[in-house]
Amino acid sequence: MAAAHRPTPGFPEHLRALYERFPFERSIPEDPVAGLQGFRSDRRAAEVGGIFAATLAIGNTTAIRGSFAELLRRADGDLVRHLVDVPTPERLRRVAGFRHRWIRGDQMAHLASRLHAVHAKGGSLERAFADGLADGGFAGGLDRLSAALRGPDDGTAPAGYRVLFPSPLDDAGSACKRLTLFVRWMVRTEPPDLGVWSSVPISALRIPLDQHTFWIAYNLGLTARKTRNWRTVEEVTEALRAVDVHDPVKYDxxxxxxxxxxxxxxxxxxxxxxxxxxxxxxxxxxGRRVGA
Ligand code: SF4
Known part of the structure; x- marks a missing residue:
């Protein structure tokens, strides 16, 4: 059996060089997080905007940014005031006909109602995640976050809503990319991330493993696993922790x-x-050299 591919001993230096030379000014405007930059100074607006943008983070980044901008337009630029803090008929009216890939407006209205319910109890998504983190590590935090977003399994959620928020504890087949990305946005303080959650340490983060990150992680030898699931997330994060123990997803x-x-x-x-x-x-x- 061929030996597993591993990075060279110089990998940490190579990765740092990639980071230092990277054109952030080109790529930040193309990322879904671009639409959240104006919410930096408002923790609740950042959390609400972040979970909508992360939930829509399926497909190409131009379409994701466009769909989030459309949602924001329908809420007159204020998702908290005009989508979360309003009665259900108003929510449904605002998002009627909204669609991003297979995600529908009624599902976005239900997400807004779940956020309303969390806030009405004096809670927040940060509190839900931090409580789960304390009990069961990062996967426990995601599980509690997922439970808050899904709400009770009482048949009131629209079709296809609850599966938008997988948990690594009940679906080990999922890399939970969108929720993990949301948490990265909320916790890391270095731009483009927003750093509005203060109760979760940056060192606890896990990598949001999308298809691009998985491809390069596999080909750089950060994992030998060929399936993008939670175990792969843990393995890639562990490999990156060896480069920066305080900020393992810095290079994501x-x-x-x-x-x-x-x-x-x-x-x-x-x-x-x-x-x-x-x-x-x-x-x-x-085993190859350039020009060989
Ligand atoms: S294929 Fe490998 S060497 Fe070529 S740009 Fe991608 S990571 Fe770098």
Whole structure:
């Protein structure tokens, strides 16, 4: 059996170089988090906007940003005031006909009603996550967050709503990318993340493993697993923790957007791969030299 591919001993330095050279000014405006930058100074608006944007984070980033902007437009720019803190008929009217991929307006209205219920009890998504984190680590935090968003299983949620919020504890097949991304936005303080949750340590974060991040993580040898599930999330995060124990998901944005932007062609291309700083670690170049 072939030995598992692993990064070179120089990988931490290569990854730091990738980060230092990365054109954040190009990629931040293309990311779903771009639509949240105006909420930095308002914790509740950031939390509400963040969970809507993260829930819509399916498909290409242009469509996600467009759908979030459309939701914001329907709420006259204030999701808390005009979607969360209003009666159900008003919510449904505002999102009637809204659609992003298979996500419908009635599901967005129900999410708003769940947020209303959480706030009405004096709670927050931060509180729900932090309580679960204290009891059961990061997966426990996501499980409690998922439960708050799903609400009681009493048949009142629209069709397809509850599956929008998977938990790693009851669905080990899911990488829970969107909720994990939401938590990264809320906790990390370095832009583009918003840093509005103060009760969750940055060191506790796990990587939001989307298809781009998974591709590069696998090909750099951060995991040998071929399936994108919760165990893979833990394994990739552990590999990145060895690079930065205090901020294990620091490199998530860069790894993800290296794929989204086309900086990495995902195949051997000497013109692009030649100057790539992580080429020594890349599976596609194992045993090969540029020009060989
Ligand atoms: S060497 Fe090429 S394929 Fe490998 S990570 Fe870099 S750009 Fe992507």
């Amino acid at each position: 944005f860069v790894l993800c957007h290296t794929g989204i932007s086309g900086d990495c062609p995902k195949h051997r291309d000497i013109a692009v791969c030649g100057p790539c700083v992580v080429r020594p670690d890349c599976r596609l170049w194992r």
